Amino acid sequence: MEANQFKDFAKEMIDYVANYLENIRDRRVLPTIEPGYLRPLLPEKAPNTPDKWEDVLADVEKVIMPGVTHWHSPRFHAYFPTANSYPAIVADILSGAIACIGFSWIASPACTELEVVMLDWLGKMLDLPSEFLACSGGKGGGVIQGTASEATLVALLGAKARTVATIKAEHPEWTDMHIIEKLVGYTSSQSHSSVERAGLLGGVKMRFLPVDDKDRLRGTALREAIEKDIEAGLIPFYAVGTLGTTSSCAFDNLEELGDVCNKHNVWLHVDAAYAGSAFICPEFRYLMKGIEKADSFNFNPHKWLLINFDCSAMWLKNPYWVVNAFNVDPLYLKHEQQGSAPDYRHWQIPLGRRFRSLKLWFVLRLYGVEKLQAYIRKHVHLAHYFESLVKEDDRFEITAEVIVGLVCFRLKGSNELNETLLKRINGRGVIHLVPSKIKDQYFLRMAVCSQYTEKEDIDLTWREIRDATDEVIDESTKLNGFNGVNGHH
Amino acid sequence: MEANQFKDFAKEMIDYVANYLENIRDRRVLPTIEPGYLRPLLPEKAPNTPDKWEDVLADVEKVIMPGVTHWHSPRFHAYFPTANSYPAIVADILSGAIACIGFSWIASPACTELEVVMLDWLGKMLDLPSEFLACSGGKGGGVIQGTASEATLVALLGAKARTVATIKAEHPEWTDMHIIEKLVGYTSSQSHSSVERAGLLGGVKMRFLPVDDKDRLRGTALREAIEKDIEAGLIPFYAVGTLGTTSSCAFDNLEELGDVCNKHNVWLHVDAAYAGSAFICPEFRYLMKGIEKADSFNFNPHKWLLINFDCSAMWLKNPYWVVNAFNVDPLYLKHEQQGSAPDYRHWQIPLGRRFRSLKLWFVLRLYGVEKLQAYIRKHVHLAHYFESLVKEDDRFEITAEVIVGLVCFRLKGSNELNETLLKRINGRGVIHLVPSKIKDQYFLRMAVCSQYTEKEDIDLTWREIRDATDEVIDESTKLNGFNGVNGHH
Numbered sequence: 002m003e004a005n006q007f008k009d010f011a012k013e014m015i016d017y018v019a020n021y022l023e024n025i026r027d028r029r030v031l032p033t034i035e036p037g038y039l040r041p042l043l044p045e046k047a048p049n050t051p052d053k054w055e056d057v058l059a060d061v062e063k064v065i066m067p068g069v070t071h072w073h074s075p076r077f078h079a080y081f082p083t084a085n086s087y088p089a090i091v092a093d094i095l096s097g098a099i100a101c102i103g104f105s106w107i108a109s110p111a112c113t114e115l116e117v118v119m120l121d122w123l124g125k126m127l128d129l130p131s132e133f134l135a136c137s138g139g140k141g142g143g144v145i146q147g148t149a150s151e152a153t154l155v156a157l158l159g160a161k162a163r164t165v166a167t168i169k170a171e172h173p174e175w176t177d178m179h180i181i182e183k184l185v186g187y188t189s190s191q192s193h194s195s196v197e198r199a200g201l202l203g204g205v206k207m208r209f210l211p212v213d214d215k216d217r218l219r220g221t222a223l224r225e226a227i228e229k230d231i232e233a234g235l236i237p238f239y240a241v242g243t244l245g246t247t248s249s250c251a252f253d254n255l256e257e258l259g260d261v262c263n264k265h266n267v268w269l270h271v272d273a274a275y276a277g278s279a280f281i282c283p284e285f286r287y288l289m290k291g292i293e294k295a296d297s298f299n300f301n302p303h304k305w306l307l308i309n310f311d312c313s314a315m316w317l318k319n320p321y322w323v324v325n326a327f328n329v330d331p332l333y334l335k336h337e338q339q340g341s342a343p344d345y346r347h348w349q350i351p352l353g354r355r356f357r358s359l360k361l362w363f364v365l366r367l368y369g370v371e372k373l374q375a376y377i378r379k380h381v382h383l384a385h386y387f388e389s390l391v392k393e394d395d396r397f398e399i400t401a402e403v404i405v406g407l408v409c410f411r412l413k414g415s416n417e418l419n420e421t422l423l424k425r426i427n428g429r430g431v432i433h434l435v436p437s438k439i440k441d442q443y444f445l446r447m448a449v450c451s452q453y454t455e456k457e458d459i460d461l462t463w464r465e466i467r468d469a470t471d472e473v474i475d476e477s478t479k480l481n482g483f484n485g486v487n488g489h490h
Numbered sequence: 491m492e493a494n495q496f497k498d499f500a501k502e503m504i505d506y507v508a509n510y511l512e513n514i515r516d517r518r519v520l521p522t523i524e525p526g527y528l529r530p531l532l533p534e535k536a537p538n539t540p541d542k543w544e545d546v547l548a549d550v551e552k553v554i555m556p557g558v559t560h561w562h563s564p565r566f567h568a569y570f571p572t573a574n575s576y577p578a579i580v581a582d583i584l585s586g587a588i589a590c591i592g593f594s595w596i597a598s599p600a601c602t603e604l605e606v607v608m609l610d611w612l613g614k615m616l617d618l619p620s621e622f623l624a625c626s627g628g629k630g631g632g633v634i635q636g637t638a639s640e641a642t643l644v645a646l647l648g649a650k651a652r653t654v655a656t657i658k659a660e661h662p663e664w665t666d667m668h669i670i671e672k673l674v675g676y677t678s679s680q681s682h683s684s685v686e687r688a689g690l691l692g693g694v695k696m697r698f699l700p701v702d703d704k705d706r707l708r709g710t711a712l713r714e715a716i717e718k719d720i721e722a723g724l725i726p727f728y729a730v731g732t733l734g735t736t737s738s739c740a741f742d743n744l745e746e747l748g749d750v751c752n753k754h755n756v757w758l759h760v761d762a763a764y765a766g767s768a769f770i771c772p773e774f775r776y777l778m779k780g781i782e783k784a785d786s787f788n789f790n791p792h793k794w795l796l797i798n799f800d801c802s803a804m805w806l807k808n809p810y811w812v813v814n815a816f817n818v819d820p821l822y823l824k825h826e827q828q829g830s831a832p833d834y835r836h837w838q839i840p841l842g843r844r845f846r847s848l849k850l851w852f853v854l855r856l857y858g859v860e861k862l863q864a865y866i867r868k869h870v871h872l873a874h875y876f877e878s879l880v881k882e883d884d885r886f887e888i889t890a891e892v893i894v895g896l897v898c899f900r901l902k903g904s905n906e907l908n909e910t911l912l913k914r915i916n917g918r919g920v921i922h923l924v925p926s927k928i929k930d931q932y933f934l935r936m937a938v939c940s941q942y943t944e945k946e947d948i949d950l951t952w953r954e955i956r957d958a959t960d961e962v963i964d965e966s967t968k969l970n971g972f973n974g975v976n977g978h979h
Contacts, residue, residue, distance in 0.1 A: 007576035018587035036830040039603035068600030087496035098507035100574040111557030114528035148840035341525040351637040
């Protein structure tokens with residue numbers, strides 16, 4: 002493809018995506034196709050000679066869009082948000098053209114250095130303790146990981162390396178395997194599935210501890226588990242605290258967890274994947290109280306800070322153990338400036354890495370801190386508005402405190418009734434929610450996800466839920482001759 | 491940022507990057523800045539109010555470009571190529587706007603389904619055995635991983651799960667740890683550093699076996715190692731064969747390795763990260779003879795097939811063990827169509843994933859198979875042309891057979907002399923090479939990397955090397971009173 006063709010094609014695509022996003026409200030949020038819909042729409046193999054770009058662009062609407070779940074529709078309330086913004090898309094064009102693989106400083110110094118500085122900018126926006134920032138001149142610093150799952154795994158591997166080294170110093174006669182067999186990690190029963198997975202991948206035991214009545218992991222639960230394991234001859238080495246759990250957006254008590262971890266030399270990793278973005282607003286920072294006691298901290302600007310996936314920000318107080326766990330240094334990757342800047346390949350699972358800090362730079366500059374704060378506050382405000390609508394209807398109950406942008410609610414009544422309601426809502430296709438379950442109670446989650454969400458969209462979402470509820474209750478009454486919602490209607 | 495501003499900004503960026511790439515030959519391939527150059531060019535923190543996009547764009551040339559190593563310059567010959575093409579950049583604009591997180595089918599069916607079909611298209615282009623393809627209707631299929639490192643690790647974890655299950659069936663009294671302690675993986679001393687890393691991450695022993703006189707791992711070396719370990723009571727479980735090693739682009743003998751692995755129920759993973767793209771040309775497929783004996787196969791279209799990073803294609807004959815090793819399934823990720831299409835989150839380390847198959851679709855359609863084949867052949871031809879230039883100068887020797895796009899060469903003489911030469915070449919900054927070392931012999935690597943490379947660029951590269959050689963030898967002669975290159979000049 003020649004440069005002139007590229008310019009035509011790319012500019013048409015720019016118009017197409019602007020049109021897609023500006024009018025995304027008009028599309029059905031969930032597709033209606035069945036599994037296997039796409040294969041019959043395409044040839045069985047790649048063409049021998051080039052297709053026209055005009056045909057490729059036309060096929061986007063014909064082949065792709067019918068199968069897209071529109072995550073940026075203001076009617077998408079599933080999971081948690083994923084970010085998307087115009088400045089990030091433009092930054093990715095530049096990243097794609099430079100297309101360096103920043104595994105070491107020399108492989109493209111700007112790629113490493115902008116990342117170091119952008120993680121400082123971002124850390125300052127959250128008011129992270131200076132120990133985590135490279136600009137403090139200490140050991141600490143930040144890095145962009147692909148996902149929070151990787152950050153959790155990287156921290157676990159660093160913790161494992163640190164503890165194995167410490168224990169080996171005390172017991173030189175023990176093999177690594179003997180030590181690893183004794184290692185125990187801790188997290189709450191409400192932490193993300195990726196924490197369990199990190200334990201599986203890292204080959205260590207992981208305990209899922211009970212939470213309090215607000216779904217929070219507390220110091221006592223952690224202390225008791227650790228003391229019990231120490232008594233049994235095991236070695237506590239790693240704990241993950243969650244700020245904003247996926248199921249109900251609960252915030253573990255970091256201050257309590259931090260004290261326990263520091264006392265027992267257990268690496269405390271903080272997973273604030275979704276909610277971390279809120280800490281750019283001072284009024285939400287009480288939720289991260291105790292952060293100075295953590296060893297590593299992670300949140301996803303690619304969730305709620307308008308920076309497209311993937312951009313998961315991780316800070317380490319002392320990267321030594323992570324770097325040490327991964328360091329495999331062949332001659333073709335050595336360079337003369339080693340040591341004077343981070344070689345980020347040692348900080349992550351993959352070797353290669355894209356120039357992702359450009360997205361951070363563009364978004365932070367083109368929004369500015371105040372507009373980003375306003376964006377977070379607007380989402381929180383809309384969540385509380387939805388909460389107030391739910392509370393006005395006494396068929397429903399709110400099942401978790403609404404703190405940032407997630408509202409957990411259910412019909413008073415059986416889990417089955419709520420499952421039926423959820424299916425009905427998603428089947429209607431106007432809005433999209435996913436459910437969760439805590440302590441055997443099934444509930445619905447309404448996350449404010451889209452940057453296009455306005456009060457009117459929340460009104461529509463609520464109308465959809467009410468209409469679906471009316472249908473479900475009508476049918477349930479007709480079918481069973483009784484009202485399934487505990488007498489309310 | 492409003493849609494109209496976005497259109498202006500994005501279109502200016504399109505012009506900027508087209509201009510950057512079309513004139514990339516004029517830029518110094520290696521930057522001249524020192525570590526720490528960037529921080530003083532930026533404010534200490536993010537702005538409170540928005541900057542203008544015109545200022546951001548202007549800063550790209552001021553702040554970023556002075557620190558960029560230009561991987562797409564025809565004078566960049568370091569590492570291996572990384573891909574970059576106009577159709578891939580346009581596909582990424584669309585991917586950025588849709589910005590779905592395709593961790594399950596329902597999360598955006600098009601994202602999963604296009605990936606399944608594109609991996610079939612690509613597998614057919616390589617003439618992979620049908621067992622690897624989803625369209626065969628068997629268990630096999632392909633997936634896009636971020637990097638070859640992740641593919642190697644995913645395969646290792648699948649192999650580990652498979653072997654632990656098999657051994658536990660025979661010895662129900664053994665603990666997982668007891669089994670894992672006995673597991674041994676194998677690869678050649680020439681395999682990529684990520685294989686060693688996968689062993690570290692997976693917590694298993696990995697043996698690095700000697701290669702033959704052409705840097706290839708052969709069946710005998712693997713068989714002897716496996717038999718020795720079995721005799722010692724250990725459990726061989728995983729082997730990685732490399733097609734196109736990083737140091738010298740050697741090709742392990744897959745047919746021999748496959749026989750040994752199949753006999754001993756060892757999972758054979760094939761890492762063809764760089765060279766795999768060449769298999770779209772029938773004349774290079776002899777190098778992958780025996781592929782039907784492998785359990786998993788991986789190559790990086792993001793290296794040599796014009797699809798921007800990240801796009802590492804992996805095929806598995808039986809994904810069951812990988813899916814099983816990773817499967818952690820919370821309620822909020824369940825959906826009704828589970829089982830009828832792959833939920834790719836179980837095939838990979840991270841949870842989230844971008845819509846990367848769009849890049850494959852755009853590139854395969856807008857180039858077509860024949861132009862992609864011509865692209866591969868041109869690079870191989872240019873490598874042989876460079877080889878012929880080196881051979882004409884009897885101060886030099888070729889240190890490995892030139893098979894695809896890499897030429898390994900050195901000055902006849904000491905390693906020190908060659909190290910001095912390499913430093914001189916990179917110091918001049920016109921071209922960029924990295925060295926490697928095999929069996930204590932240090933040599934230089936010239937990889938044909940850029941899509942813009944023409945015969946004249948290879949001529950210039952060679953002139954640069956000759957000029958640097960003249961300088962180095964002159965200085966060496968003056969300094970030591972003798973000619974360092976074994977009497978040749």
